[in-house]
Amino acid sequence: MSERADVMVVGAGPAGLHAAASAAQTGASVILVDGYPRPGGQYFKQLPATFRTDVQDRHQAALRGLLAQIDDAGVRVLSGALVWGAFAAPDGAGWQLAVHGPGAPVRLEARALILATGAYDRPIAFPGWTLPGVMTAGAVQTLIKSQRVAPGRRVLLSGTGPLQLAVAAGLVHAGVEVVAVLEGAALGANLLRHAGAVVGQGARLSEGWDYLRTLRSAHVPYRRGWSVVAVHGDGEVQEAVIARLDAAWRPVPGSEETVAVDTVVMGYGFLPSTELTRLLGCAHDYLPEQGGYVPRRDATMQTTLPGVYAAGDGAGIGGAELSRIEGQIAGIAAARQLGCLAEAEASARLARLQPDLRRERRFARMLGQLFTPGPGLYGLATDETIICRCEEVTLGQIRAAVADGVGSVTELKGLTRVGMGNCQARICGVLATRLLTRELGGDDADPAQVAAAGQFSVRPPIHPLPLSVLAQAADQA
Ligand SMILES: Cc1cc2nc3c(=O)[nH]c(=O)nc-3n(C[C@H](O)[C@H](O)[C@H](O)COP(=O)(O)OP(=O)(O)OC[C@H]3O[C@@H](n4cnc5c(N)ncnc54)[C@H](O)[C@@H]3O)c2cc1C
Incomplete structure (x- = not known):
């Protein structure tokens, strides 16, 4: 059909x-x-x-x-x-x-x-990130918005960007105890450089302000320049280790604190x-x-x-x-x-959209510059940390593959099965590529060096399917 x-x-x-x-x-x-x-x-x-x-x-x-x-x-x-x-x-x-x-x-x-x-959601791999009770901000938002289900009782949010505020405010409204919101970016004086980008964004600013007011009235600390660095628990989240970050988003030694929580929400962007x-x-x-x-x-x-x-x-x-x-x-x-x-009508319609397009691109650029996770967070994983959840490939296995001569993501995939599971590298692809760049001695903060490690290839089906669907497609072909 x-x-x-x-x-x-x-x-x-x-x-x-x-x-x-x-x-x-x-x-x-x-x-x-x-x-x-x-x-x-x-x-x-x-x-x-x-x-x-x-x-x-x-x-x-x-x-x-x-x-x-x-x-x-x-x-x-x-x-x-x-x-x-x-x-x-x-x-x-x-x-x-x-x-x-x-x-x-x-x-x-x-x-x-x-x-x-x-x-x-963009994942960040740290020790304990695969424990039940660690969730992404998008998933938690779906739970509270679409399913009307609270993800836990004592929740810590860690990540970067405005979505964290929306999710934290939603959790407060849902009656959940929000222990803190950790924003990886230090912000501060940096914000002033972007003042021009918020022109015409009154509605968004006032939405952000409402979230902050909700958090303040619930006495939720909003800590800038902080992140979760590890999560511990026996079969589920019991505590999170948090730390202050330096300019490259690396944990500052000696700044670690431990907080008792049952849920950690990762909101590191998309x-x-x-x-x-x-x-x-x-x-x-x-x-x-x-x-x-x-x-x-x-x-x-x-x-x-x-x-x-x-x-x-x-x-x-x-x-x-x-x-x-x-x-x-x-x-x-x-x-x-x-x-x-007609060409003339199309051009006129496209021209009318340009001022809005420029305004929104300016705003998006600002968010990207302020809230893209720094390279330090990609250094949190240890040998035992799982990077590919579907195939359970650890950083230690990636390191061993590099020691065996692997030099690209395609070779890494072939040797370790990283990215070959149900999610087809949606979750681990970026992590594995950046970690491979590091292990090869490169700088994963340099886009050219990350690109040099190659991309995960895509093949149909891009989502898991019943075998009968493929059989039907083959019959029709
Ligand atoms: C988890 C999450 C939570 C967010 N929360 C907020 C928020 O609280 N406030 C806010 O202002 N912004 C939020 N955003 C950002 C905002 O939702 C997006 O910027 C906006 O929705 C982008 O619109 P879009 O049309 O590009 O994509 P989307 O709205 O994401 O729509 C993409 C659609 O494509 C469909 N699709 C994808 N692949 C396939 C496929 N292979 N086959 C069939 N269908 C497919 C999906 O089902 C989806 O319906 C959130 C984004 C995400 C991902």
């Missing part, structure tokens, strides 16, 4: 929803496909359909408006449908997606493809989901302040493959507002490419 449209969009977060609406409003036929049961992505995350609740925040109101636009424009929305492969169409005139989900066509085809696949752009063969650059490897794009969000666009956090971490604008640009550009929008 296959379906065809003018434009296919993968991802129904802010970027994908706006891309689909912008393209469809020009008369192009659009299919929007998303792996979650309901559209909205991370930002507009909807409660499960089975929940009976009247909780409605401003995100849900904005989402309702956007979904009405999508509906009016005739977008075909496929929710609960996971894209596990992307290929050039055999006739060379477009792109194909391999899809798995109840009732979804197994193959989609279109002349233009917009990838708006979002991001996921990594873009680039599996599909990498699978297709789009060129990527390693830009740590945008989250790592990101697809190279032109001003219309087109990647190095004609007709393949990438928008939102999946093309570089920038936040929901930047994702909205990039999605609109990609949708307009795809419609122009297909002849659904």
